[in-house]
Amino acid sequence: MTAARAVTTTPKRRGAVSRGDGQPPSAPLELTLQAEDYLKAIYELEREGDAAGTNALADRLDIAAASVSGMLQRLARLGLVKTERYHGTRLTAAGRAVALQLIRRHRIIESYLVARLGFAWDDVHDEAERLEHAASPQLIEAMARVLGNPTADPHGAPIPTASGEIAERELASLAALDVGASARVAGVNGRDPRLLRYLGERGIRPGVKVRIESREPFDGPIVVTVGREKQAISPGAAAHVRVEPKAP
Amino acid sequence: MTAARAVTTTPKRRGAVSRGDGQPPSAPLELTLQAEDYLKAIYELEREGDAAGTNALADRLDIAAASVSGMLQRLARLGLVKTERYHGTRLTAAGRAVALQLIRRHRIIESYLVARLGFAWDDVHDEAERLEHAASPQLIEAMARVLGNPTADPHGAPIPTASGEIAERELASLAALDVGASARVAGVNGRDPRLLRYLGERGIRPGVKVRIESREPFDGPIVVTVGREKQAISPGAAAHVRVEPKAP
DNA sequence: CAGAAAAGTTAGTACGTACTAAAATACGGT
DNA sequence: ACCGTATTTTAGTACGTACTAACTTTTCTG
Ligand SMILES: [Mn+2]
Ligand SMILES: [Mn+2]
Ligand SMILES: [Mn+2]
Ligand SMILES: [Mn+2]
Numbered sequence: 001m002t003a004a005r006a007v008t009t010t011p012k013r014r015g016a017v018s019r020g021d022g023q024p025p026s027a028p029l030e031l032t033l034q035a036e037d038y039l040k041a042i043y044e045l046e047r048e049g050d051a052a053g054t055n056a057l058a059d060r061l062d063i064a065a066a067s068v069s070g071m072l073q074r075l076a077r078l079g080l081v082k083t084e085r086y087h088g089t090r091l092t093a094a095g096r097a098v099a100l101q102l103i104r105r106h107r108i109i110e111s112y113l114v115a116r117l118g119f120a121w122d123d124v125h126d127e128a129e130r131l132e133h134a135a136s137p138q139l140i141e142a143m144a145r146v147l148g149n150p151t152a153d154p155h156g157a158p159i160p161t162a163s164g165e166i167a168e169r170e171l172a173s174l175a176a177l178d179v180g181a182s183a184r185v186a187g188v189n190g191r192d193p194r195l196l197r198y199l200g201e202r203g204i205r206p207g208v209k210v211r212i213e214s215r216e217p218f219d220g221p222i223v224v225t226v227g228r229e230k231q232a233i234s235p236g237a238a239a240h241v242r243v244e245p246k247a248p
Numbered sequence: 249m250t251a252a253r254a255v256t257t258t259p260k261r262r263g264a265v266s267r268g269d270g271q272p273p274s275a276p277l278e279l280t281l282q283a284e285d286y287l288k289a290i291y292e293l294e295r296e297g298d299a300a301g302t303n304a305l306a307d308r309l310d311i312a313a314a315s316v317s318g319m320l321q322r323l324a325r326l327g328l329v330k331t332e333r334y335h336g337t338r339l340t341a342a343g344r345a346v347a348l349q350l351i352r353r354h355r356i357i358e359s360y361l362v363a364r365l366g367f368a369w370d371d372v373h374d375e376a377e378r379l380e381h382a383a384s385p386q387l388i389e390a391m392a393r394v395l396g397n398p399t400a401d402p403h404g405a406p407i408p409t410a411s412g413e414i415a416e417r418e419l420a421s422l423a424a425l426d427v428g429a430s431a432r433v434a435g436v437n438g439r440d441p442r443l444l445r446y447l448g449e450r451g452i453r454p455g456v457k458v459r460i461e462s463r464e465p466f467d468g469p470i471v472v473t474v475g476r477e478k479q480a481i482s483p484g485a486a487a488h489v490r491v492e493p494k495a496p
Numbered sequence: 497c498a499g500a501a502a503a504g505t506t507a508g509t510a511c512g513t514a515c516t517a518a519a520a521t522a523c524g525g526t
Numbered sequence: 527a528c529c530g531t532a533t534t535t536t537a538g539t540a541c542g543t544a545c546t547a548a549c550t551t552t553t554c555t556g
Contacts, residue, residue, distance in 0.1 A: 015263075015513075015542055017281070017378060033265070034543065054504055067544050069505055074542080086504055086551055116364070117390040130265060130382040136375055142365040263512055263543075282513065302534055315514050317535050322512080334521055334534055 020136040029078075029098075033133040036102050037061065038071055039080060042091055043099035047168070051088025097164050104160040105132040105140050107153035112143040114154045121154040121205070122196035137162075155196070156187020156206035156242065174210065174241035175222065182211045183243035190240040202231045204241060268384040277326075277346070281381040284350050285309065286319055287328060290339055291347035295416070299336025345412050352408040353380040353388050355401035360391040362402045369402040369453070370444035385410075403444070404435020404454035404490065422458065422489035423470065430459045431491035438488040450479045452489060 016030040031039075041060050045052035054072070058065040072089050075081040080095035091099060109128040113119035119127070141162065144150065151167070152158055160166040171186050185208045188199055203226040204210070213223040213230060221232040264278035279287075289308050293300035302320070306313040320337050323329040328343035339347060357376040361367040367375070389410065392398070399415070400406055408414040419434050433456045436447055451474040452458070461471040461478060469480040 019378065020374060032542070055502085063543090064545060065504065066506080066546075071543075073505095113387070113390075117387065117394065119386075119390070123386075126268060127384055127387055130267065130384075131379065134378040134382040136378075138367075138371075139361070139365065139375055139379075142367070146365065280512070303532085311513090312515060313534070314516075314536080319513075321535095 017133060019134065020138070029094075031098065034071070035075060035078075035080075036098065036133055037129075038068075038075060039091065039095050039099040040102050040106075042081065042089055043096065043103070046090055051084065051090050053088050057089075100160045100164040100166060102132055103166070104162070104164075105135055107157060107159040108140050108144050108147075108150070109135065110153045110155070111147055111150045111159070115147055120197070121200060122193040124154060125191050125193070152187070152206065154206075155189075156185070169244075171242040172245055173239050174212075174224070174243050175235045175238035177212045177243065177245070179212050179215055182209065182246045184209055184246055186242045186244045188241055195237060195240060199233075199237065199241065202233070203227050203229065204231070204233075209246070210243065265381060267382065268386070277342075279326075279346065282319070283323060283326075283328075284346065284381055285377075286316075286323060287339065287343050287347040288350050288354075290329065290337055291344065291351070294338055299332065299338050301336050305337075348408045348412040348414060350380055351414070352410070352412075353383055355405060355407040356388050356392050356395075356398070357383065358401045358403070359395055359398045359407070363395055368445070369448060370441040372402060373439050373441070400435070400454065402454075403437075404433070417492075419490040420493055421487050422460075422472070422491050423483045423486035425460045425491065425493070427460050427463055430457065430494045432457055432494055434490045434492045436489055443485060443488060447481075447485065447489065450481070451475050451477065452479070452481075457494070458491065 015032045017033065018030060038057070038061065041057055042052040045056050045060070049056075054065050054068050057063075057072075058068045061068070072081060072083050075095070076083050076089075080092055080098060081089050082092055083089040106128045109131050110124040113124045113127060114121055144162075150159060158167045158169070169186070172183070174183070174185075177183055185204060185206055187206050188196060188204070190196065199205070204224075208226060211225040213225055215222045219235055222235060222238050223230055223232045224238075225231075263280045265281065266278060286305070286309065289305055290300040293304050293308070297304075302313050302316050305311075305320075306316045309316070320329060320331050323343065324331050324337075328340055328346060329337050330340055331337040354376045357379050358372040361372045361375060362369055392410075398407060406415045406417070417434070420431070422431070422433070425431055433452060433454055435454050436444060436452070438444065447453070452472075456474060459473040461473055463470045467483055469482060470486050471478055471480045472486075473479075
């Protein structure tokens with residue numbers, strides 16, 4: 001017999017970092033950094049489509065598809081995910097709760113770094129990507145309190161509440177607006193710092209008012225008025241800018 | 249052949265969390281959270297004695313001695329540690345540098361949590377123990393800047409500089425002071441939150457002036473004047489209080 | 497609808513980290 | 527010098543995570 005160990009008692013979940021939650025009540029549910037990131041990625045892919053595909057996940061996480069398959073089975077075993085063999089993966093309610101808490105941590109951290117520690121908005125994502133796994137609920141709530149419980153991160157993405165509610169809005173893309181239309185920038189999609197910096201330098205940030213002046217054919221530039229300046233940006237870049245259409 | 253992989257090219261250091269340092273220059277040296285904690289523990293044990301013993305390490309890290317043996321071999325292979333078989337382990341210069349940077353991160357984080365996020369001094373250690381592995385140099389320096397580059401953490405321990413210098417002072421213990429002697433509290437050793445809270449509630453904190461009023465025999469209580477109140481504390485607790493003896 | 501391409505899974509391996517059990521070494525005291 | 531205890535190391539195992547290669551299933555496409 002291999003010692004009465006891996007029977008019922010959870011053996012301390014190797015590799016998982018205890019964040020001081022995981023109270024006795026019901027399930028401790030200590031997840032590794034990797035598992036958490038998978039769940040977040042599945043959440044995002046589910047939002048921008050249907051069930052999350054293995055390859056799409058592999059792509060986003062920069063991990064081989066075979067490895068993703070394996071992890072998905074582990075997550076399924078933990079009841080965090082439901083995979084329809086060969087047809088994609090969805091979060092269970094439990095998995096979604098974990099993902100939303102992680103997203104809350106991520107976005108509050110990003111907000112705090114920008115508001116209190118002088119970080120640029122294009123420079124916070126990677127830092128948050130690591131800290132989100134280490135920060136205790138106590139720390140997160142302290143940051144949120146200091147910031148006055150913000151509801152959106154520096155990129156305009158909504159911050160889930162501590163109880164896991166999120167105000168996801170369906171927004172148009174700047175690239176899809178008609179010529180002549182006005183809109184308010186709600187946020188910028190995309191985690192690429194270069195894109196964020198580029199847009200930021202041109203004044204395209206959450207809250208700013210924009211107006212489409214013209215659009216060139218053959219995927220040509222879109223000319224937008226931002227503040228009192230005109231900017232010509234590519235449809236590719238514009239596609240990442242989410243806007244809230246506005247009356248005249 | 250098993251594919252030309254684990255030959256010379258470091259294969260991305262599995263399990264290590266990239267903190268955005270690890271520049272191309274010379275060695276990337278991406279360490280896991282565990283390796284970092286071992287190095288820190290070795291540093292501390294070396295300070296309070298000679299070479300760090302395997303059992304002492306196992307004890308401090310709450311890990312089986314056999315596992316420690318294994319990790320020490322890995323750290324030795326990485327050139328961070330030098331083990332004299334059966335006779336303890338010391339840090340190499342490289343290992344000490346890693347340890348000091350980690351300690352810097354830890355102590356700046358603790359300082360920041362207390363100064364800016366309303367944490368109690370007995371409540372920051374565990375948080376820092378995790379964040380120290382995730383925080384980038386950029387974040388650490390931003391925190392330090394905001395605090396005005398503190399030189400000691402909330403427990404009075406010195407903070408190494410960014411270049412790895414530390415001002416370790418040999419201090420007396422409160423338990424060792426003579427009756428009638430006055431001293432300034434320099435810091436409190438010990439990571440046990442209960443001890444910290446206990447001492448804090450009695451006004452025993454870094455910077456405070458104390459005077460030994462009496463000491464009972466048979467390991468009896470030590471009576472100390474703190475501010476205008478007298479406190480009777482056990483020699484065990486007093487042993488953790490480091491003091492700087494003072495003229496009259 | 498057949499065949500090819502795309503998407504996904506399995507098999508086999510590696511590595512970091514941890515554990516227990518057992519063996520080796522060191523050391524203090526007689 | 528010898529013995530028993532304490533310390534340390536080795537051996538063998540487990541598990542999470544990742545990889546490549548090979549296979550299977552699904553989905554397009556002509
Ligand atoms: Mn982000
Ligand atoms: Mn992450
Ligand atoms: Mn500490
Ligand atoms: Mn640590």
